[in-house]
Structures are given as structure tokens and as C-alpha cells.
Amino acid sequence: MTASPAYATAQPVRFPNRRADRSYLRTPAVLFAIPCAVLAQLFLSANTTTPNYALAQAAAVTATMAIVGPIVALCAAWEAFTLRSLWGRLTVSRSWWRVLVQRLTPVLAVGVLVQAMLYVVALLQLPDPAWPGWQLPFLSLLGVVAWTFFGAATALVLGRLLAMTVALLVPYLALTLPAGWQPFWLRHVNGSPFDCCSTSDVLDPRVTIGSAGVLGTILLLSLCVARVRLAPSQHRPWLAAAVAVAALIAGGACVSAATGLGAMPTKPRSADALVCREDVCLWPEDGEALAANRDGWAAVREAWRGLGLTVPENARIAPVSAGGRLALTTTATDVDSAKTTMAQLLPRALTGCLGDFDDPARNDKFDRLSVLLASRLTFADPEARAVTVPDPQPVPADAESLWRAVGRCGS
Amino acid sequence: MKLFLRAHHASAVIAAGVGLMIAAWWLAGSTLPVPQLMQGRAAPVAVEMLLTVLYAPLIAYSFGGVALRVEHGTRRSLLGPDLCLIAVVGAPVLAVVVLAAANGDGGFGATIGRDAMAFIGGALLLLTAFGESTAVAGPVLYFFVVSLLGSQPDGSAQWWAVLRAPATPATVAAAFVVLAAGVVIFHLRARQTAGERVSRV
Numbered sequence: 001m002t003a004s005p006a007y008a009t010a011q012p013v014r015f016p017n018r019r020a021d022r023s024y025l026r027t028p029a030v031l032f033a034i035p036c037a038v039l040a041q042l043f044l045s046a047n048t049t050t051p052n053y054a055l056a057q058a059a060a061v062t063a064t065m066a067i068v069g070p071i072v073a074l075c076a077a078w079e080a081f082t083l084r085s086l087w088g089r090l091t092v093s094r095s096w097w098r099v100l101v102q103r104l105t106p107v108l109a110v111g112v113l114v115q116a117m118l119y120v121v122a123l124l125q126l127p128d129p130a131w132p133g134w135q136l137p138f139l140s141l142l143g144v145v146a147w148t149f150f151g152a153a154t155a156l157v158l159g160r161l162l163a164m165t166v167a168l169l170v171p172y173l174a175l176t177l178p179a180g181w182q183p184f185w186l187r188h189v190n191g192s193p194f195d196c197c198s199t200s201d202v203l204d205p206r207v208t209i210g211s212a213g214v215l216g217t218i219l220l221l222s223l224c225v226a227r228v229r230l231a232p233s234q235h236r237p238w239l240a241a242a243v244a245v246a247a248l249i250a251g252g253a254c255v256s257a258a259t260g261l262g263a264m265p266t267k268p269r270s271a272d273a274l275v276c277r278e279d280v281c282l283w284p285e286d287g288e289a290l291a292a293n294r295d296g297w298a299a300v301r302e303a304w305r306g307l308g309l310t311v312p313e314n315a316r317i318a319p320v321s322a323g324g325r326l327a328l329t330t331t332a333t334d335v336d337s338a339k340t341t342m343a344q345l346l347p348r349a350l351t352g353c354l355g356d357f358d359d360p361a362r363n364d365k366f367d368r369l370s371v372l373l374a375s376r377l378t379f380a381d382p383e384a385r386a387v388t389v390p391d392p393q394p395v396p397a398d399a400e401s402l403w404r405a406v407g408r409c410g411s
Numbered sequence: 412m413k414l415f416l417r418a419h420h421a422s423a424v425i426a427a428g429v430g431l432m433i434a435a436w437w438l439a440g441s442t443l444p445v446p447q448l449m450q451g452r453a454a455p456v457a458v459e460m461l462l463t464v465l466y467a468p469l470i471a472y473s474f475g476g477v478a479l480r481v482e483h484g485t486r487r488s489l490l491g492p493d494l495c496l497i498a499v500v501g502a503p504v505l506a507v508v509v510l511a512a513a514n515g516d517g518g519f520g521a522t523i524g525r526d527a528m529a530f531i532g533g534a535l536l537l538l539t540a541f542g543e544s545t546a547v548a549g550p551v552l553y554f555f556v557v558s559l560l561g562s563q564p565d566g567s568a569q570w571w572a573v574l575r576a577p578a579t580p581a582t583v584a585a586a587f588v589v590l591a592a593g594v595v596i597f598h599l600r601a602r603q604t605a606g607e608r609v610s611r612v
Binding site: 071078164 | 547559
């Protein structure tokens, strides 16, 4: 029986009450934590989102990944340089992935903490703080992990200067550029949903699936690269290649689920969430607009009847037309804006033509009805009458004939 | 001089610089479509700014590394070779500036010349003060911040984000000052000769 070599049985040196190699305060992640948090908070505060809506606030937080992603990738690359320079020179009894994860723990912790802090700040600004659902926090978490391991993988493969440049620029470009790309679905698979969401919308689950596919593929490919560089060469060398191929296939399958998305990463919100007071139904987040919608609707309804036209009894207005409601409400809080919007939309809402603009002759008739309707309304600001039509200008006597002529859409 | 230029990767740097400048001229006028829903704080940023920021890793690669450490012990001035190396790095930029001006596109030439001078000078300053890693990370992080937070709601640039604005004589002069400061500080701090250091002791 052969005696084990001394290095194989030696116990690691222990330094009581402190880490053996360095202080956490000198890790790049901790050094970059405050600048990262400040920049991300500045970015978040400069972002225009739908006020009072937790989902929109959370989507704005995911947009800060354009700052957090490159910084965690840079810090991870920095940590991986140290690992790379020591790897093979020291006796390490732990497996490669445990060493790598321990090395990257401060980076992951800082990334997650910055994102968590931004979520807390963004959600506490709401009058009624609410949980935005698991999808966006999940994408933030996955983004931090994926870009961290991406940075480490670049440092394990490339030279130091090139790796730092790649670790900084690739996440930045991947998170900012797709916002202007076509086809539109390409904009929604980088983990940072662009243009999400109005109170009438919720995040489409396909965005989460597609983004998880892309970020998960980046994560798994990075781990495969790390394994190739760090694991013993004779230790199942085919495993990394097999996982990489499987990751690419699975990622492609996830992304293919998102190819049906359009310009917006959203789907309509369920009408069950509407809150109705009297004859006005609004989303809970739009409660400030209740008075303007109620007063505007009362005035527009009377003006419509004044033209000799009818409105169904007990007609309710709402942001969506579900349940027989008229989709007329606005999120504006001034009555003039509400009246203007309703005057433009009421003829179309009553005929089911809100989304039908194909017939120019019919569009002109709708515009003339809107002009007639607006002419019977009083506005604090005369400039608020937005719709104009070419001469001859309509007169109230034309209302009934115009109304008969427009007919109904989809019939 | 030949050995000096070879040790500082002059041929690789000039090849990369030529590539960057060709790409910048080819893509002149195009922008990076960063998200624009940020109350005007973020607006599309010119591609040439992204390309010129890549001079930072080139400077760290060329002026830093083993050659810098070896030359730290030299007993004669390296001002001449350093200026020659700067000329090599700046030659593609100068060529594009002159060609752009000759073709009536002086605005593009001034902008790319200003950005290149600022990033080269900034990288030299950071290389001298903090080392190669900071010389790469600093300019690239500045580019991030400028592109994502450096715009005013009216489309103009914040005062600290002048590199995203069209070039003016004042900003070109400021970039030249940064370049000159980078060269001077690099020469004074990173090129102290062994003889000078011994005499101070």
C-alpha cells in the first residue's frame, strides 16, 4: 500500500476570525457596489413608467440591468483572473465549481442586493405597495447570475485586457441594443422587457420563457467553459460539450416560444381586476382619474343625447370593452382631457369600431360625429377640442344621418 | 526604436486602430439605439463613441504590460520613443480626420478626433495612476454612464458628458488637454528613469 503524498493529507491553514487570503472589503464586488447602486438608482429615477403600477415599476428595475449586468460581469472577470492565475499552482481538494462559486459569491451577493434594493425603492414609492409577481424578480435574479458567470468565463478564456473589455461591453450591448431591433420579438428576450406596462397590460409569459432561455443558455455555456478550463482534463471531457449542446437546444426552444410577440411585451390584463364605482370602472392603480372620468362621462353622455342619439341605459365605461362596457376611460386627471378622449371614442365604442380604421369614408363620418359631440361640450381650455374635419363643417342636423351611415363594425 | 515598437505591440495597435477608424467612418452618423423612454436622460449615442472607447484597451495593451515594467529600470529618457508610439496610435485617427475634412465632413472628423484624444489621454492617466485594469474599465464605464444618463431632456448633453455632443472648438481643445496631460503624466510618473530615482535617494 502506497502512502498518500503529504499534500493530499495536509489540512488547510486556518486563520481564526478572518479569511485566509483577503478581506471581503477589498473584493471588486464590494468596491463597485456603491457606484453600481447609485448609477442604477439614477437610471431608475430617470425612467418614465406608469405611475402607481407595481408591474411597471418592476419592469423599470429590470431595465437597470444595463448597468448592473456589465458591472457584475467585470467584477466576476476580476475574480476569475485571480483564480486563473492560481489554478494548478495550489493544492485544491474541493471541486472546481465549489471554488468558482465561492469566489463569485461576493459578486452574486452584490448584484442580487442591488437589484433587491432597487425593487424595494421602486415598490415603496407606490401609494399601495404591491408584489409585481414572480416573473420580473426571477428575470432579475437570473440576469445577475448569468452575467456574473459570463464575466468569469471570459476571464478564464481570454487575456486580461480583452476579457475585461468583453465582460463590460457584451452585457451592455445585449441589454441596450435590442430595444431598437426588428423583428419585434427580439426586443423581449434579453431579460429586460422593453416598454412594459400600462395599467391595461400584464407581462406576457412568453417574455419570461424566452428571456429565461437566453439567460439560461448564457449561464450554462459559461459554466461549460469554466468546467473545461478548471476541471481535470480526464474527468468526463464529453460532459461540457453535451451540456452545451443541450443548453443551446433548450434555449432555442424557449426563444421560439417568444417569436409570436409583437412590439409590446404584454398581453391584456384580466377585466376581473377592474374596480367599478357608479358607472365608471377603472384599474385599481388609476383611482386618481375617477373624478375626471365620472364628470367627463356625464357631460359626454348628455351631449350625445343632445344630438338626438341614444346611449344604452346603465352603460358603464371602462379601459376595456369586456362585459359590455364601453372602452372610453382615460388615465388623465383633468376633465377636459377626459371629455376630449370620450368625444373621440364614443361613436366608435358604440359601434364596436375602436380598432377598425380601414375604411376612410367611415373614418370621416366618425370624425364628424366627434366634432359635433365636442361642439356641445364646454371646455375650460378651448384648445382642448382636438378633432377637426375639412369643410363643409357638420351641423347637429347631420348627426342622425351620420350615425345611420357608419353602421357597425364586424357585421 | 524598432525593438521598442515591437515590445509595445505597435503593429497590432496600428492595425486595430485602422480597423476601428474604418468602422467608424463606415458607420458614421449611425447611433446605438439605447432605450429612449428615460425622460431624455438616455438617447441614442453615436457609434463612433463606442468605437473610440476601444482605444482604452489598446492603450493599456500597448503602453502597459511587461514592457512597461522592464522599462521602469531604464537609465535614459524614453520621451522620444513614447511620442513615437503615441504617433503610431494616433496616425489612423489623424488620417481619418484629414480625409473627412477633405471630403467636407469636418464635423465627423472633429468628433472622432476629439473622442479618440479624450479616451487615449484618459487611458494613459488611469494607466499611470492605477494600472492596466482601471485603464480599461474606467473609460468603458464612463461610456456606459454617458450613454445611459448623459443626455438632457432637450437632447443636449450633460456638462460632464461632452463626448456625446457634436464637437465644438472648446471640447476639442479640452480633449487635447486631456491627451497632453495623459502623455505628460505618463512620462513623469511611469517613466522615471533609474538614474533620477537613485539621485533622489
